[in-house]
Amino acid sequence: MSSAKNFSFFVLVARNLQNRPYRNIAMVLSFAIIAGTLFSAQYLAGGARQSLETGMDMMGADILVVPDKYAAASQAVILTGEISTFFFNDTGFEKISQIPGVAKASPEIYIATLYGQACCAGPVQIIAIDPGSDFTIATWLKENPGVTMGKDDIIVGSAISGDIGSDLLFYGHTFHIVGRLARTGMGLDMAVFTRIEDAYTMANESGVKAVRKLTIPPGMVSAVLVRVEPGTSPAGISDEIKQRVPGTKTMTPNGLLSTISGQLGAITSLLYGSTIAVTLISIPLLGSISAMVAHEKKKEIAILHALGATKSFIVRLMMAESFSLASLGALTGIGIAVLILVGFQDFIAFTLRIPFTIPSPLMIVAYAGSALLLSIVIGGIASLYPAYLINHSEPYETMRKGES
Amino acid sequence: MSIDKTVNAYGALLALLGIIIILTPWIIFPVCEMEGSYVITSTGTKLPMTCGWTARAETGIGALIVVAGGLLIARSTRETRQAVGVFTIAMGALVILFPTVLIGMCKVATHPCRMTTLPALEILGVIVIIVGGYLVWKPE
Amino acid sequence: MITVNSVTKTFGEGTSEIRAVDTVDLEVQPGEFIIIMGRSGSGKSTLLGMLAGLIRPTAGTIRIKGLDINTLNDNQIAELRSQEIGFVFQFSGLIPTVTALENVLIPTLFCPNGPGNRETALGLLKQVGVADRADAYPGTLSSGEMKRVAIARALINKPSLLIADEPTGDLDIATESEIMALFRQLNSEGITIIMVTHNPDLIPCATRTYRMSQGRLKREPDSPSCPGEQRTRDENTDLR
Numbered sequence A: 001m002s003s004a005k006n007f008s009f010f011v012l013v014a015r016n017l018q019n020r021p022y023r024n025i026a027m028v029l030s031f032a033i034i035a036g037t038l039f040s041a042q043y044l045a046g047g048a049r050q051s052l053e054t055g056m057d058m059m060g061a062d063i064l065v066v067p068d069k070y071a072a073a074s075q076a077v078i079l080t081g082e083i084s085t086f087f088f089n090d091t092g093f094e095k096i097s098q099i100p101g102v103a104k105a106s107p108e109i110y111i112a113t114l115y116g117q118a119c120c121a122g123p124v125q126i127i128a129i130d131p132g133s134d135f136t137i138a139t140w141l142k143e144n145p146g147v148t149m150g151k152d153d154i155i156v157g158s159a160i161s162g163d164i165g166s167d168l169l170f171y172g173h174t175f176h177i178v179g180r181l182a183r184t185g186m187g188l189d190m191a192v193f194t195r196i197e198d199a200y201t202m203a204n205e206s207g208v209k210a211v212r213k214l215t216i217p218p219g220m221v222s223a224v225l226v227r228v229e230p231g232t233s234p235a236g237i238s239d240e241i242k243q244r245v246p247g248t249k250t251m252t253p254n255g256l257l258s259t260i261s262g263q264l265g266a267i268t269s270l271l272y273g274s275t276i277a278v279t280l281i282s283i284p285l286l287g288s289i290s291a292m293v294a295h296e297k298k299k300e301i302a303i304l305h306a307l308g309a310t311k312s313f314i315v316r317l318m319m320a321e322s323f324s325l326a327s328l329g330a331l332t333g334i335g336i337a338v339l340i341l342v343g344f345q346d347f348i349a350f351t352l353r354i355p356f357t358i359p360s361p362l363m364i365v366a367y368a369g370s371a372l373l374l375s376i377v378i379g380g381i382a383s384l385y386p387a388y389l390i391n392h393s394e395p396y397e398t399m400r401k402g403e404s
Numbered sequence B: 001m002s003i004d005k006t007v008n009a010y011g012a013l014l015a016l017l018g019i020i021i022i023l024t025p026w027i028i029f030p031v032c033e034m035e036g037s038y039v040i041t042s043t044g045t046k047l048p049m050t051c052g053w054t055a056r057a058e059t060g061i062g063a064l065i066v067v068a069g070g071l072l073i074a075r076s077t078r079e080t081r082q083a084v085g086v087f088t089i090a091m092g093a094l095v096i097l098f099p100t101v102l103i104g105m106c107k108v109a110t111h112p113c114r115m116t117t118l119p120a121l122e123i124l125g126v127i128v129i130i131v132g133g134y135l136v137w138k139p140e
Numbered sequence C: 001m002i003t004v005n006s007v008t009k010t011f012g013e014g015t016s017e018i019r020a021v022d023t024v025d026l027e028v029q030p031g032e033f034i035i036i037m038g039r040s041g042s043g044k045s046t047l048l049g050m051l052a053g054l055i056r057p058t059a060g061t062i063r064i065k066g067l068d069i070n071t072l073n074d075n076q077i078a079e080l081r082s083q084e085i086g087f088v089f090q091f092s093g094l095i096p097t098v099t100a101l102e103n104v105l106i107p108t109l110f111c112p113n114g115p116g117n118r119e120t121a122l123g124l125l126k127q128v129g130v131a132d133r134a135d136a137y138p139g140t141l142s143s144g145e146m147k148r149v150a151i152a153r154a155l156i157n158k159p160s161l162l163i164a165d166e167p168t169g170d171l172d173i174a175t176e177s178e179i180m181a182l183f184r185q186l187n188s189e190g191i192t193i194i195m196v197t198h199n200p201d202l203i204p205c206a207t208r209t210y211r212m213s214q215g216r217l218k219r220e221p222d223s224p225s226c227p228g229e230q231r232t233r234d235e236n237t238d239l240r
Helices: A009-019 A021-059 A068-079 A093-097 A137-143 A196-209 A234-244 A253-296 A298-306 A311-343 A345-352 A361-382 A384-391 A395-403 B005-028 B050-074 B078-102 B112-137 C044-051 C074-084 C100-110 C118-128 C143-155 C173-188 C200-205
Strands: A063-067 A102-112 A125-129 A153-156 A167-170 A173-180 A191-195 A223-228 A248-251 C002-011 C018-028 C033-038 C059-064 C085-088 C161-165 C192-197 C208-213 C216-219
Touching: A009 A021, A009 A311, A009 C100, A021 A068, A021 A253, A021 A311, A021 A345, A021 A361, A063 A068, A063 A234, A068 A248, A068 A253, A093 A102, A093 A223, A093 A234, A102 A196, A125 A196, A173 A196, A191 A196, A223 A234, A234 A248, A253 A298, A253 A311, A253 A345, A253 A361, A253 A384, A298 A311, A311 A345, A311 A361, A311 A384, A311 B112, A311 C074, A345 B112, A361 A384, B005 B050, B005 B078, B005 B112, B050 B078, B050 B112, B078 B112, C002 C044, C018 C044, C018 C216, C033 C044, C033 C173, C033 C200, C044 C059, C044 C161, C044 C192, C074 C085, C074 C100, C085 C143, C100 C118, C100 C143, C118 C143, C143 C161, C143 C173, C161 C173, C173 C192, C173 C200
Parallel strands: A125 A191, A153 A173, C033 C192, C033 C208, C085 C161, C161 C192
Antiparallel strands: A063 A223, A063 A248, A102 A125, A102 A223, A153 A191, A167 A173, C002 C018, C002 C059, C208 C216
């Protein structure tokens, strides 16, 4: 006897969709492209923003003071990991510390290493800090109480390979890895943090031990990280710093964010623009296909009508088919986008030169939800015309005309 | 013996996937030695880097997947399909395991083998496993 | 059961106006078997469409079980149709994407609280003689089998009225006889049947026969009845 499953509205929808597989696959692909493009745009923008916020939080600074001439280089160190060595012409550090409204100031020295390190095929950015005043690594050390930064100890960014406890060699000087920072997706992932005094030791010994001598001018720093008093405006302090220490440029997290937004803007504009273009092209295309389907199904609609289906049932049937294709397409597009974006995230970030981390699961769900919603809305719009046709026709008469 | 058109299509798909897996580390997303990077020993001998050995292993597995696809096209009985499916799942797992656990890739994050070859092989491995799973559990 | 009062249906306007149905009167009692004959274009199918509530009359009234169709909106007519009227199309009208059994179950989607279910559907397919083809798709069924499935589908919600538009039109003589025997059997079980047909050989077992010509309905003389099969039903007798 028959082994048929329970028959329902959804079974009818599913059977109708199986009827013209190639046309339905084309529709699914259209929705997949729309949803995938929108999801990708949101994912990239969200990931870049999250990376920047994580990185900025990790740095813990309200203001970053760098030499005016090397502002771009310092931005590149932080954001994309392009290494550099530079210093203030004037120390400036003491002057900055004494500005009213500055709660804390901490100096940093940036040193570019040579090629051919064991840990990495390319050069690495050493950031030498003053453990007494630093508040970047200090936060991390507080969260990892078992770790201390002693002589020749280094804390590495997430992209530096080497187990904790192993050694790395820079300019002929041996350092011990005692900790690894969390991934930020920024240039800081390729940085190695050491103490300023160990950096000076390394520089002094480099003439004998290293391939090339490293010179760190005494008393000079590359950057000063500033934390302002609560309630004080970083913008006001920035202006004061630029006045009191000529030749400097100040950067704030918001400023860095807008730099990145500018770079990312071009890419996300392209993606959002593509989404809009694909959507605008798809709506009439999908509408035409839906109308074609409605015309093809005139007889079937008349049969259902004669069997007792109301016009609203038939409209619901057509919309259910459209929504099913839209949902399936959206989920396919989002799935493929996730596979490519997550799998190739390092390549994408490296090629686009943007900081990037995977957005939080909640944000990913939100992006997927909005892409799915867009597809469903387009599916609904595309089925409006067939719905209109059905509501303004007399199915039985249409069918009879077709027969005569 | 009945020829199941759908199974033949999956056989062709497997063969295609196998070819793509072979080509991926050499041409599509080439490993470091294709860009001229080798490990140079103290005697001056050039040896492949870790990613190079993975590429060679993937070539072997890719060839086996092509053979599996051909077998499915040549003989599409239920038993053959399911047996091929089981081995396809295993081969898909190896496609993923070679570059991640069994052999590995270069450690440096910015090497092309890590940024492109590795994710490409992982995605291909997942697709192969899904195809294998379908062959095992395909409803009659 | 059905009362038709001076019903007219026109298509088009002015000089191109066509009177498909012209001032038709008809009264059908429960349990009757009515046959309407006539040439192509005489208006039979249009009349049938109006009796099923699929076409609105231009003038006149149609009452089904006391309800005036003109006072009902489209949804109410559809509901009435799903509960009270079974329709058999000229071309069988099976949905090609679902099996025979699922085709029979389609009307239950519009009448979720009705008597139709999977068991009833299987029973009906058995009754019409195609139970072994329940899982077959319409594309693999013969014309006769499709027609039988269509009849089973028309009966799933246990309607009081079965309307059939040339149900044997595209069948061979042997199959036609079988289908007609089926209709006679259903009528003997109490279902009111209104059928349109070309074939005069089918007349003998009808309660009454009419002829439609140029939109007008005319009663034909009663034919000799089938032995033991023709009967007049009392309006109050519930035979469903």
